[in-house]
Amino acid sequence: MSLHAKLAAALKSRENRLIRRRLADPDADADLVDFHTNDYLSLSHSHDLRRHFLHKLARAPEVLGSGGSRLLVNGHAHAALETRLAAFFDSPAALVFNSGLDANVGFFSCVPQPGDVVVYDEYIHASVHDGVRASRVTDALFSFEHNSLASLGELLLRLLSERPGLRTGDNSLFVAVETLYSMDGTIAPLTQIVELLESLFSRGNGHLVVDEAHATGVYGPQGRGMVAKLGLERRVLARLHTFGKALAGSGAVILTDEVVRDYLLNYARSLIYTTSLTYANIVAVDCSFDFLENGIAQERASKLLALSLRFIDRLQSLITWHSIPAALLSLPPHLTAAELGGERATPIVPVFTSAPRPLSAHLRARGMNARPITWPTVPKGLDRVRVCLHADNSLEEVDGLARAMVEWATGQMPAVRAQERTLSLQSKL
Ligand SMILES: Cc1ncc(COP(=O)(O)O)c(C=O)c1O
Incomplete structure (x- = not known):
């Protein structure tokens, strides 16, 4: 069968099962x-935001393109946005990606080290799956029942008993969750997850990674998200906020510490091998954050x-x-x-x-x-x-x-x- 015949057959099969996607x-x-x-x-659709954006855009020193990857051209606007976001979200460091998908793929494909384990909520976003599949821990991926502390606790205890490196602290365990789940509107029991991780991993090698894509702008003081609402900023390894949903822009930021940020800059292929967001894009995001800050x-x-x-x-x-x-x-x-x-x-x-x-x-x-x-x-x-x-x-x-x-x-x-x-x-x- 020719390539096109195979592709058409796959599409037809989806059609028959009523799951064919269409624009x-x-x-x-x-x-x-x-x-x-x-x-x-x-x-x-906000006229005020549109006016604010056009006003700032007209005065921006640079508007078109960005010139290349962040590692090739680190624009003033890009660097300033990261400084602003680190302060706004009370994080040691911030790194902007072109999208939330790029950010999750970048983080999960490179940060977990050989011997580490990634555990994720069964409803976690596709971009986390894409990241871990490209990582060095493809043989150490485990899911737990959606939002179930019992299921997570059981899994963590089993992993600790089976893997000495987790007990000694030589290896790390990452737990990936979203704060507001996109298909169910469910909210993760974040504080309890943090407490569970801290109690089982007293050596500090249990790390929570939180995707706030759907909570950004909606929950927390001035829309800072659930981690900020619950005061957990210092108890999670990394947070993802995306700009494309409630913030009417595009792109995303990972909030984390300096070492992880530096590591991402060196190893996250979805950051290194792509042209960074245009200046106009950065101006738009900056304007949305003005609207978060002004209430x-x-x-x-x-x-x-x-x-x-x-x-x-x-x-x-x-x-x-x-x-x-x-x-x-x-x-x-x-x-x-x-x-x-x-x-x-x-x-x-x-x-x-x-x-x-x-x-x-x-x-x-x-x-x-x-x-x-x-x-x-x-x-x-x-x-x-x-x-x-x-x-x-x-x-x-x-x-x-x-x-x-x-x-x-x-x-x-x-x-x-x-x-x-x-x-x-x-x-x-
Ligand atoms: C939970 C979650 N994380 C990440 C993403 C990806 O974000 P972006 O649309 O900025 O690529 C999405 C978007 O669909 C999402 O729902």
Whole structure:
């Protein structure tokens, strides 16, 4: 079979399994209410930020290109942004990458040394997988159950008993987690993970690496993220913040100590062998951080989190009122359990359904864009429509979304009930 025939067959197979990826038509989405982008603070539509950016851009000494890799040309703007970010996030050092993907790939492919072990949450982002696969520890990668301290603890104890180097401190163990998980809206129990690591690795060779991609701008003082919110800055080895989601820019920063930064500069191929972000890009990021520092982003984040609670509560009460079966629509327990309090507020709300595509199509026909997410992006049986909320969504839009979801589900109920009756009759025969 020719190459093109093989590629076409793979695509056809995805088509048949309803998992073929496609780019959306840019015109088709333009007028839909945004319930799907990562632009959580709606900063990409902020006239104030746009004005601020154009003003700074007009005065910037350099705007176009960057001239090459950071190691070839270390622009003033790039260096100044890192100094600013290290101070803002209270970190000894900062290193800017072209994207969060580059940062994770760069870090995880080079920092773990032979004999070290990497342990990661089962829902960790693809970029961490790409990094560790290119590392020198491909035979020492272990996952633990999502957000489960019990599963992590068990794994760490087993690794300690099997690997003397971890007990003596000659080898290191890295734990990779996200603070806010992108598909589930779950928040990692960071403080407990830090405490567990410190208690089991008293020689200081258990290192936490935290990906704040979805928490940046949304949580913590002035949007500094969960590590800052919990005061854990000195107890994690490295933090990743990305600029492409809530900050309406592109690129990312790794916050860490001087030695790790220097090592990345020498060994992280995704930093060394690529042209660094353009000056215009750096100006844009700088402007977004002005909006974090001046408190505007925090105001937007508060509005966003209030909208999130409103949506969750509205949808849950409609589901209960209409007795919608869980197979049609349900929210995960971490969003509905009352005892969790404020932390339920998250810009990412997964609405589980066995029919994510029809539900998403129903919403689209009513002017709303919330995307279906299916296997292989999420585990089998956990298909969903993922709702991403934004600071500029209105109360009416959010209420309308909950109503439209329930309207779709109630329309499906006669068919579901008939199916249940058939199954129950069959089981009695
Ligand atoms: C958790 C997480 N980490 C890293 C990345 C990569 O960031 P970027 O989009 O800047 O490459 C993403 C983006 O999809 C993400 O969701």
